Every structure is written in C-alpha cells, then in structure tokens.
Amino acid sequence: METEVILEVERRDTAKYKSGYPLIVKEAVRKIDALVEEGTLIKLVDEHQQFIGRGYYGKQNKGIGWILSNNEDEEINEEFFERKLGAAFSKRKQLFRSKDTNAFRIFNAEGDGVGGLTIDYFNGYYLINWYSEGIYSFYPRIIAALKKLVNYEGIYQKKRFDTGGHYIEEDGFIEGKRAQFPIMVKENGVNLAVYLNEGAMTGVFLDQRNVRITLRDKYAKDKTVLNTFSYTGVFSVFAALGGAAKTTSVDLANRSLAKTIEQFSVNGIDYEAHEIIVEDVFHYFKYAAKKKKKFDIVILDPPSFARSKKYTFSAAKDYKNLLKEAIDITEDHGVILASTNCASFDMKKFKGFIDQAFKESGVKYSLKEEFSLPSDFRTSKTFKEGNYLKVVFIQRLG
Missing domain, CATH: 3.30.750.80 (RNA methyltransferase domain (HRMD) like)
Known part of the structure; x- marks a missing residue:
C-alpha cells in the first residue's frame, strides 16, 4: 500500500463522514498542513483514531479531496x-x-x-x-x-x-x-455535432437530454421559441424538430452563430428560417421588452455565473430578476423553461425564486413539470449537492 497521510476529523463532523459524506473539506479535518502533493492518499480517522474512510488529496471547488472507500482493507489500486x-x-x-x-x-x-x-x-x-x-x-x-x-x-x-x-x-x-x-x-433520434478537442465544452450538455425531448414532443409545436444563453442552439434544434413556428437563439459568444448553424444543418433544418443572434442576453431582454416582442416559449438556462461588459450574473443572487425579465416577454399562457445548474441551492429554493418573480410581476403561474439529472448522471444520497440540475416548465397564466 502507498504511504498515506492520516487526518483526524473534527468531532462535530465525524457522524457526517461515517454516514458516507464523500467530500473532504478543510474545516472538517486537523493537521491539513501535512498535505503537500495532490494525489496523496488520505486516511480519515475519528478522535479515537478509528478508521472512517480512505481517499485522496485534490483541490476542487470547496473541497480538498474525496473519500473513495469506507472499507479499511480496500486498496486504491x-x-x-x-x-x-x-x-x-x-x-x-x-x-x-x-x-x-x-x-x-x-x-x-x-x-x-x-x-x-x-x-x-x-x-x-x-x-x-x-x-x-x-x-x-x-x-x-x-x-x-x-x-x-x-x-x-x-x-x-x-x-x-x-x-x-x-x-x-x-x-x-x-x-x-x-x-x-x-x-x-x-x-x-436528433443529430448532434460534438467536438472533443475544443477547450472545456463539447457542443452539448448531456444532462439536459430528458428536458430537450420533453420540449420537442410536448411543448414546441406551432410555437415561437426564444432560447437564451443558447450556446450551440441544441434546444432550438429540438424545438424546430418538434414543429416550432420559429426559434430565436441568443448568446454572447461569437462562436455560437457558426455552431448553431451547424446543429441546424446536420438535422436538415433551414437555419435561415430561424433567428440566431450574437448579443448579450441581458441587453436582448431589454430590447425585446422595448419592442414589445413576445414569445410562446422562453428557455432560460444561464450559467451559474456570467459576466459581460455591462452585466454580472450570479444564479444564486440574480435568477429571480432574470425570471422577471423573461415573464415580461412571455405570451399569456406561454411557457418558461427555467433551468439552473447552480449547486448552491436546491429545488425548493429554486421554486421560491420562481414564486417571488411571478408575485413581484403581478402574474399568476402554474408549474407544469420538473426535472433533475437523468439516470446516467448518478448521484449519491449522502451528497445532495451533486444533484445540481433543476428544471421547471412554468406556464404564465395571465
């Protein structure tokens, strides 16, 4: 077995780790200065030096490592x-x-x-x-x-x-x-063009699979669709294949134009029959409201954090206000597909943002259906933060 660093878990956190919580955080362990090189094996013990779990040192977001096994005899090989x-x-x-x-x-x-x-x-x-x-x-x-x-x-x-x-x-x-x-x-059944050699992204977020087919099969027919933060336009493609009258895709990234054209084209869709706009989404909302543009469906899937020249967006702080802007340009009885991958709040709080946004807008609404991660994105019951995706189809009632 490789050499491992023994770290004692603080008494207040012992029960959590013994119940299977996998993320090792700095505040939960003593003698963290013993960790120097990432990849070092860690043995967690309680105050009585009894084994809790074995994992590795690796800085990721709020953690300093992960527990891999709660079996003291299991080697990490x-x-x-x-x-x-x-x-x-x-x-x-x-x-x-x-x-x-x-x-x-x-x-x-x-x-x-x-x-x-x-x-x-x-x-x-x-x-x-x-x-x-x-x-x-x-x-x-x-x-x-x-x-x-x-x-x-x-x-x-x-x-x-x-x-x-x-x-x-x-x-x-x-x-x-x-x-x-x-x-x-x-x-x-929908064609998607994927790149594994272009930076962090591939061209499609696989965790939205169930949401996209629902949009295509249940909501899109004969509707006008606004797809904000549209990335490569995959939601727009599914809406078009579901019979949408027209889609409008808006994203700030210059690459989004060519990428969206490509996704339409590989499905035999005339992209010129749809609108693809390279623009700051926050600016577009103001433009659409000023021009009194309305859509039957508004897709709202922003990153957890985004910054443009004029705007900074944090899902945890600003989603409610973004929803209010979407409400303003959604037709009566239209649908907002509200989505977030922000892990810092749960579905209950997300629905709270939705409720606040509609109340402050003076508009009634109905929650039609909701989604979290699909089955291939398996999560752990002991690590609720891992189930990050929250999607709700909301109908504006007036």
Missing part, C-alpha cells in the same frame, strides 16, 4: 478503479443498447464512487474529465482499467484544473483512433 468503472458501466447497459441515443455519461464522479472524475460516451469515443490534479495523479490506473473494460474508437480527456502551464496538451487525445471532428452523435 488499478483493481479498485476497475471495480468502480465496471459497476458503473453495467448500470448503463440499457443506454448502450439504444438505437436512438449514443451520447451519455457512463461514470459520474461521486455518484459512481470516485469524486473528481467523469467519463462520457460519444458514439464510440470516450471523454474523461479530470477535475483536480489529485485525481489526475491516478491517470495510469484509471486508463488501464478503462481499456480493460471497453472497446473504443478513441479516448480523449479534458483537464478541468489549473495546470500552471507546466505542460502542453495538443487536443486531449489519449489513444485509439483520432476522431474526425465533429463526431456525429444521436440523442433521441
């Missing part, structure tokens, strides 16, 4: 990762059999037992996301385990931590066959 990955893959067997969908998550961090690591599948290609230098230190073991378990066209990776510029990564390719980008994948 290649066989460990092979067991974890194998169990996760077996839970997604049904998705691999689908004829209509070939892009989904096959390993979801702490939900599958290894915080800081996710793996996505894109039509024969695997994309590994490393969220800290700590988890990346297990690269040889995790790659070896993955190669034992799957057949693959190619394997790519994205390092989502500060590398300090001490190495250069060409395009994230690890091995197998280099892809010809875009990789074409299907989601519920």
